[in-house]
Every structure is written in structure tokens, then in C-alpha cells.
Amino acid sequence: MQFFFEVLIGGLLAGVMYSLVALGFVLIYKASGVFNFAQGAMVFLAALTFVGLQEKFGLPLWGAFPLTLGVMVLLGIGIERVVLRPLVNQPQITLFMATIGLAFFLEGVAQLVWGTEVRRLDLGLQDEPIESVMERFNLLISKFDLVAALVAGLLVAVLAVFFNKTRIGRALRAVADDHQAALAVGIPLKQIWAIVWSVAGFVALVAGLLWGARNGVQFALTFVALKALPVLILGGFESVLGAIVGGLIIGASEKLAEVYLPSLMSDFLLKHYDISINLAGIEGWFAYMLALVFLLVRPEGLFGERHIDRV
Amino acid sequence: MLAINNIEVIYDHVILVLKGVSLEVPQGRIVALLGGNGAGKTTTLKAISNLLRSERGEVTKGSIEYKGERIDRSSPSELVRRGVVQVMEGRHCFQHLTVEENLLTGAFTRSASRAQIAQDLEKVYAYFPRLKVRRKSQSGYTSGGEQQMTAIGRALMAQPNMILLDEPSMGLAPQVVEEIFEIVKDLNSKEGVSFLLAEQNTMVALRYANYGYILENGRVVMEGDAENLRTNEDVKEFYLGLSSAGRKSFRDAKHYRRRKRWLA
Ligand SMILES: Nc1ncnc2c1ncn2[C@@H]1O[C@H](COP(=O)(O)OP(=O)(O)OP(=O)(O)O)[C@@H](O)[C@H]1O
Numbered sequence A: 001m002q003f004f005f006e007v008l009i010g011g012l013l014a015g016v017m018y019s020l021v022a023l024g025f026v027l028i029y030k031a032s033g034v035f036n037f038a039q040g041a042m043v044f045l046a047a048l049t050f051v052g053l054q055e056k057f058g059l060p061l062w063g064a065f066p067l068t069l070g071v072m073v074l075l076g077i078g079i080e081r082v083v084l085r086p087l088v089n090q091p092q093i094t095l096f097m098a099t100i101g102l103a104f105f106l107e108g109v110a111q112l113v114w115g116t117e118v119r120r121l122d123l124g125l126q127d128e129p130i131e132s133v134m135e136r137f138n139l140l141i142s143k144f145d146l147v148a149a150l151v152a153g154l155l156v157a158v159l160a161v162f163f164n165k166t167r168i169g170r171a172l173r174a175v176a177d178d179h180q181a182a183l184a185v186g187i188p189l190k191q192i193w194a195i196v197w198s199v200a201g202f203v204a205l206v207a208g209l210l211w212g213a214r215n216g217v218q219f220a221l222t223f224v225a226l227k228a229l230p231v232l233i234l235g236g237f238e239s240v241l242g243a244i245v246g247g248l249i250i251g252a253s254e255k256l257a258e259v260y261l262p263s264l265m266s267d268f269l270l271k272h273y274d275i276s277i278n279l280a281g282i283e284g285w286f287a288y289m290l291a292l293v294f295l296l297v298r299p300e301g302l303f304g305e306r307h308i309d310r311v
Numbered sequence B: 001m002l003a004i005n006n007i008e009v010i011y012d013h014v015i016l017v018l019k020g021v022s023l024e025v026p027q028g029r030i031v032a033l034l035g036g037n038g039a040g041k042t043t044t045l046k047a048i049s050n051l052l053r054s055e056r057g058e059v060t061k062g063s064i065e066y067k068g069e070r071i072d073r074s075s076p077s078e079l080v081r082r083g084v085v086q087v088m089e090g091r092h093c094f095q096h097l098t099v100e101e102n103l104l105t106g107a108f109t110r111s112a113s114r115a116q117i118a119q120d121l122e123k124v125y126a127y128f129p130r131l132k133v134r135r136k137s138q139s140g141y142t143s144g145g146e147q148q149m150t151a152i153g154r155a156l157m158a159q160p161n162m163i164l165l166d167e168p169s170m171g172l173a174p175q176v177v178e179e180i181f182e183i184v185k186d187l188n189s190k191e192g193v194s195f196l197l198a199e200q201n202t203m204v205a206l207r208y209a210n211y212g213y214i215l216e217n218g219r220v221v222m223e224g225d226a227e228n229l230r231t232n233e234d235v236k237e238f239y240l241g242l243s244s245a246g247r248k249s250f251r252d253a254k255h256y257r258r259r260k261r262w263l264a
């Protein structure tokens, strides 16, 4: 039982990391209905810029963070100017294609400026068990994972307040609902898009720091975006809450599956069909299979907005 | 206050929709813009509020002036700031926002204090008591009448001088239509808001408007005091379906002749 909880908690905490990436997608999808293929590239760019600035200028954490944030905000504004504005009124698929182009561009620029070698990112957090928890509950919980989860939780809380309680947040949701009507009440779309992409840049930065600190800052960071995909399918593309819950479910179920499923399955197969196979590495594809099943059962996701049909 | 001078509107660079429309909305008036499907009413309103550009439409000729200044190049957001707000055909409420949130988005362009906004909100609720009851509901789940009220209330939150109101009666029961038009009249007389009102529902619109224009095929074919238009034989016949000789069928030969004369 001890072991089960350890796996479960470890999975949940890892899931939070997925949520963090999914969150960036949700923001942009909500406000502009675009699936931003470049989100992974933004995570990579943010992390790389952060370590790059640290290395080059010997900046401490609290110095590199605002600078990188500034870069991400400028990037958001730039993307609105150069990519989105000329494509206003084009079909969604055109915008999606544009974000694919953007992804390659950002990856290229990031590596051009900061080089291609793998870098270590030190946030001063160790990936080691928390002692007090270990003593009291005899559970191994990673300090790093816990802090990452707290950061993500805080971020979500801030975003929820921003979306629901502020004038700009309300305008963002209005734009997401109905562009035309938003224009008609005087909400300037351009400004709103620049804000959304900047906020998505901020989220990418946080995700990039945590993922980078765990796995090293390298090109593979762009692939964490792929892990966000099943999270989005599970939670729904429009829901901040969905991104969180989806991430938790994916994280937990994938770890549990990895640990328990292979032995269960191979025992079963051996007993009834006399087949013996090796089912290790299930973690790599379990999330996608879960998402696929979900897609068949509930295509809008757990928390996705149902389209309101009323005449 | 608002003057449109001989404007031409083209969609997608080729589709000519308005062919020289001129009209005026004096301060404090309700002016009706009438005409059948596809006459160009919505296009006219969007030309004024500058929502055309987002639909690949363009004003290619003529001018639009508000308070003596050209507004052809102003963005919709600037226009709202200056007091011209459009309430779009089909209401276009933000469906996943609550009624109250919808109203609040209307005040986006204003830099008013929280207290001021709260006060204005109460004022809107005073005009539309039903909205106060429904204020926590997602507007997508409110009735058509309530959505129309939300859309008008949302426009009011911008503190407009002029509202461009596009087919408020669409798809609503006659009593609800009356209710809404009564409120429009109140807003006009008590708050001094001018209205340019696009309607297919000629009868009702002319009862509440001061002046009317009839649009056909992108041209103004007739204009006059609401009173005169209401009693005009042609208008009665074509738009109200009545004439001194009783109801006429649409294919009536006489109908066709008169129509020809208008279009000439
Ligand atoms: N975005 C567009 N692109 C091309 N043509 C358009 C567009 N919008 C409207 N039109 C055309 O312009 C003409 C006038 O349309 P408009 O919507 O202004 O009419 P309307 O008087 O408001 O009609 P209704 O009473 O049905 O709302 C129609 O023939 C319509 O097909």
C-alpha cells in the first residue's frame, strides 16, 4: 500500500508538470481558437533564454527571470504584429499552419542565439525525498516535484483570478466567445491577442524552468508539448481547470499503469493464452491511448465548453 | 449628428452592396432604416461602426461624419469611446459569460471607477429588471428576449450617444418586441440616446421612430417622417401587406410596376 501511494503521489506531481504545459495551449485556444503548435518551442525558447542570460551575464535567478519574462512579452507582441494581424479573418487552419511555421522559427532562433548544447538549469531545488514526510509517513516524495506542484497551483490560482475577476480577463473570455461582438463593444482584438500571447509566454517560461531544471535545457524540451496533447483531450481545450485535472489524471494513471499493468497483463496473458510478452515502457504511450478512448466517449473533454445551441 | 453621404460598400473587392446611400440621424432622434432581406441595412450599420473591415467589406466612396468629423477611418473601439455603439443583428451575447459579465464587458473602453460602473449597472437593471433576476445565468441559456436586452444593456454600459440597433425584433414574440421598443423609446427620451434602427418589422419600427428610410437593393428608395411613411400607400402595400383595396399578393402586377418605379 505504501508503495501504491508513493507511485500515485509521484504521478500526480508529475502530472502537474504536464498541466503547466497544457495551460499555455488553453490560454491561446480560449482567446483565439487557435491550436498553438509553437507552445513547445516557446517553452524551449524561454528556458534557453533564461540559462543563456544566466551564463552570459552571470545573473542570479531573480535577475534572469524578469529579463526572460520581458523577452517573452516582446515575443507575444511581435507575434501579434507579424503573424496574427496579417492573418485576421483567415480560416483557423491557416492560423494553425502559421503557428507551425512559428515553431520552427523560434526553435531556430533560440539555437542560433544560444547554441545547441544541452545545459544544466539550477533552481536550487534538489530532486530528493522530503525527510519529514519520509519519517512520519514512510513515503518517498520528491522535494522538487512538490515545489513544482505548488508553483503550478499558484499559477493556476493567479490565472483563475485574472480570467474571472479582472476587466482584461473578462475581455479575453469575451473575445474567445465571439470576436465580432467583442469588436462591437469596443474591445481591441489586437491588444487582447498581444496580451494573451504574452501570458502564454509567461506560462511557457514557468514550464520551461521546471522542465529544464529536471531534464536539462535541450531541444527535447519542445517535445513536452506532445505530452500536453492527451492532457488537453482529456480536460478540454478551453478549460484552465481541465488542464489541471487532465494533467493529474494523465500523470497518475500513466505512472500506475507503468508500475502495475505490465505484470497484471503478462500474468493474465500467460495464464489464459500461454503468451509471454514484455510490456515495459507502457508509460510512453499509455497517455495517448487513454486520450484516444476519451476522444471516442467524450470529445469535448471533461471540462470543455459545450457549445450552447439555442435559437 | 450622424451623417452618411453617398456611400458605396464593396465586399470581397467585387460585390457591390451599397450603391450610394445617404442618410442622417439628428441628435436625440430615433431613425428607422427599413427594407427586406439583403437590402443592405446591416451593411449600412457596419459601415458606420466600422465592423465591415473584419468581414472583408470596404467603404469605397462617400463619407461618414459624426459630430462634424469624418469617422470612416476610426476603429470600432475608438468609435465606442466616442459614443457610437452597435448592437448586432442576432444579439451576439457572449454565451459563456453571465448576463452581468456581458454587461460589464460593455464598459471595457471606459476608465470609470468601480463605484461608477456599479452605479451604471444598477441603471441598466432599472431599465431591464429581468436582467437583474438573471444576472448570474450564463447568457447562452437565457431567452431570446433576455439576450436582446443583454445586448442593449451591454451597449448602454459604454455610455453611448448613439446606438446602432440591428433588428431587435428578430425572432421575438410580439409582446417582447413591444417591451423592447418601449425601453428604446425611454432610453431615447430619458437618456438622450439617439438610435439608428434597422428593421424588417416596418410597422413596429415606424410607430417608435421619428423618421424613416426605406432601403432596397443598396439604395434609398424612399424617406420621410415616420408618420408620413406609415400612411403612405406604397409603404403600406409593400411592407405592411395592406392597401386600401385589402391585402395584395406579392406577385400582383401593380406591385411590380410600383417597385419598378422606385428602383428607377
Ligand atoms: N460578408 C459579406 N460578403 C459578401 N456579401 C455580403 C456579406 N454580407 C452581406 N453581403 C451581401 O450584402 C447584401 C446586403 O446584406 P445585408 O446583411 O446588409 O442586408 P440586410 O438588409 O441587413 O438584410 P437582413 O434583413 O436579411 O438582415 C446581401 O445581398 C448580402 O448577401
Ligand SMILES: [Mg+2]
Pocket (backbone or CB within 6 Å): B041, B042, B043, B089, B166, B167
Ligand atoms: Mg441585416
